[in-house]
Amino acid sequence: MRTINQNYIDGRFVPVQGTDLRPLFNPATEEQIATVHLSNAADVDAAVRAAVAAYAEISTMSNSKRVAMLHRLSDVVSRRSADLAEAMSEEYGAPAPFVEASASRAGQVFLDMAQTVEAYPWQRQIGSALVEMRPVGVAAAVTPWNSNLGFICSKLATAIAAGTSIVIKPSEMSAWQTQVLAEALDEAELPNGVYNIINGTGALAGDALTRHRDIAKITFTGSTATGRAILRAASETMKRVTLELGGKGAQIVLDDADLDAAAAQVLANGFINSGQACIAGTRILVPEHKLTTMQERLVAGLANWPVGPGNDPASRIGPMVSAKQWERVQSYIALGPQEGARILAGGEGRPDGLNSGWFVKPTLFGEVDNSMRIAREEIFGPVLCVLPYRGEDDAISIANDTDYGLQNYVIGTDPERCRRIASQLQSGRVVINGAKHEPHAPFGGFKQSGIGREYGSFGLEAFLEPRSVLG
Incomplete structure (x- = not known):
């Protein structure tokens, strides 16, 4: 040693x-x-x-x-x-x-x-x-x-x-x-x-x-x-x-987005670095009339995010860094139902087949209100919340209703509309449709x-x- x-x-x-x-x-x-x-x-x-x-x-x-x-x-x-x-x-x-x-x-x-x-x-x-x-x-x-x-x-x-x-x-x-x-x-x-x-x-x-x-x-x-x-x-x-x-980034999925592509993008943004990332988009904002369909796409999409050790080529989500961090994430997963949220996928404990290691089940919460702690506090693990919105103004209001302002996301098919919404978000960066990192652009938070x-x-x-x- x-x-x-x-x-x-x-x-x-x-x-x-x-x-x-x-x-x-x-x-x-x-x-x-x-x-x-x-x-x-x-x-x-x-x-x-x-x-x-x-x-x-x-x-x-x-x-x-x-x-x-x-x-x-x-x-x-x-x-x-x-x-x-x-x-x-x-x-x-x-x-x-x-x-x-x-x-x-x-x-x-x-x-x-x-x-x-x-x-x-x-x-x-x-x-x-x-x-x-x-x-x-x-x-x-x-x-x-x-x-x-x-x-x-x-x-x-x-x-x-x-x-x-x-x-x-x-x-x-x-x-x-x-x-x-x-x-x-x-x-x-x-x-x-x-x-x-x-x-x-x-x-x-x-x-x-x-x-x-x-x-x-x-x-x-x-x-x-x-x-x-x-x-x-x-x-x-x-x-x-x-x-x-820290951050508590919002991902605004617009009503013109292709839901299959959007679901894949949302999970990628939310599970960056196994969720241990300040830039992770952990609040998923979905048009109210598409909420059920989008949730179904997200739950199905979790099959593409296997959990396991880094030396397993199939793994896309690794362990939490420490026992303390694992316990912290578990406490938030337990808190969600206590606050009235519903677990759509995942939940407490380790994933099946992983009896050791600080692994977490990727967890998706529905029926979330933006006042809940799981929607307001940085969890720093693979835990995502789905929130409905009514119209663009409501989506922008929910996205900005946070103590944080590091990185937000907009997903849609109309570039001009996406940029217009991005201009109203209170964060140091806004990523539109999975755009690549620009190393010379400033990075920091509101x-x-x-x-x-x-x-x-x-x-x-x-x-x-x-x-x-x-x-």
């Missing part, structure tokens, strides 16, 4: 000073696969000191040198994509297509940001003033477990692009993936201290980073509750903050889904400050 007892600080792997330990499990088997040593405040201080020392060099480095660094990072991560996929599959358990796409995407995000940097206007003349875009200062990133490789790489890419050194604290539940990725990143031979990676809990290491006087910028992806705590702590020293938080944006020039500017020079 593995022991993960090193952080990556100042260009080398160093022993973790903290003495707390945490087991890591394969979620498909519930077997322990590793033990991770957790960082303490001294580890955080060491990582921040290294980043502070490196800031002088990277903040004055030429654009071309930073672009070259991004290309080197892409090369070394891409070369290890098979190793990264293997670690992710074992530690996270996601189905093979998601794992393979995640491992491949990890190297690509550096090239996407390199393109952004090369085209970005670092200086602008505004009247008599020269406006220069300058790096914000030493940054810290706190990332979640549901797409560990991508979150680390995208935040690191943005920091390098901006000329900012960074300390990254991934989820301690993803420590094996982080170890393999850190070994790959080390091969890029970046200047010491430009990036530093520490294993630790959010309650200790994450909090220490958020409050550290030498950190100027926090970028966080995770729950809304944790985002609020980070925002409060960061305000004490006026740190710049980017928060990408309302309690976050503050700020990531990706492309919008994400880059979150790590920059404008300085006006007059005269």
